[in-house]
Amino acid sequence: MDIGSTLWFLAVILAGLAAGQMLGEFLLLGPFQSWFFESGNAEMFKRSYVQFRNTKRSTRIFNAVYIVAMLAGIAYLAILFFIGETGVMPVLAVVLQWLFLLVFYGSGFAGLEHKVFAGNISKELADKFRSMNVPSLGIYALLWCASFCVLVFMRVQ
Numbered sequence: 724m725d726i727g728s729t730l731w732f733l734a735v736i737l738a739g740l741a742a743g744q745m746l747g748e749f750l751l752l753g754p755f756q757s758w759f760f761e762s763g764n765a766e767m768f769k770r771s772y773v774q775f776r777n778t779k780r781s782t783r784i785f786n787a788v789y790i791v792a793m794l795a796g797i798a799y800l801a802i803l804f805f806i807g808e809t810g811v812m813p814v815l816a817v818v819l820q821w822l823f824l825l826v827f828y829g830s831g832f833a834g835l836e837h838k839v840f841a842g843n844i845s846k847e848l849a850d851k852f853r854s855m856n857v858p859s860l861g862i863y864a865l866l867w868c869a870s871f872c873v874l875v876f877m878r879v880q
Contacts, residue, residue, distance in 0.1 A: 727806065730799040735874045737792035738816070742867035744788055749860040760853040765844045773842045793820045796870070812877035819870035823863050832859045 724732075759768035796817045803809045827833050832855055839852045 727799070727802050727808075730795065730802050731874070731878060734792070734795040734799040734816070735871065735878075737788070737795045738820070738867065738871040738874055741788050741792040741820075742864065742871040745860065745864040745867045749857065749864040753857045753860040757853050757856045760849045765849050769842050769844050773840060776840050789823070793817075793824075796820050796874075810877070812873050816870045816873040816877070819866050819873065823866045823870075826862055826866070827859075830855070830859065 756768070756772065759765060759772065796813075800809065800813050800817050803813055835848065835852055835855065838848055
């Protein structure tokens with residue numbers, strides 16, 4: 724197995740992990756988080772979920788999946804560039820991953836999520852979080868799944 728194939732395999736595995744993790748956020752955790760605010764249990768959210776997030780046990784692994792997947796995608800794209808085999812598909816896969824970051828931070832959801840998970844749960848922030856949470860997670864899941872599919876299908880052709 725050459726370096727290009729190895730990096731492709733690594734990029735596919737890591738993009739798949741990121742896509743799966745984001746699908747889990749979209750389908751399970753996002754609606755659960757929104758439920759706290761929809762049901763009037765914002766104080767319970769603050770006492771339970773915020774405290775859980777503050778333990779920092781899962782945060783490192785959670786965030787690392789996206790960062791490592793993006794780095795693997797860039798490394799694969801760089802190898803393709805250096806050997807002169809860059810095409811539309813690998814560029815698209817990496818662009819979709821970076822688009823995730825742009826949408827996450829550009830939409831203001833990153834800052835909103837940071838405030839809510841820090842325990843700052845005013846009525847205004849809770850309403851904004853509830854309205855943005857699941858739709859935002861859906862967009863992120865779509866971007867990561869699309870990146871994963873592009874990476875897989877570029878080798879299937």
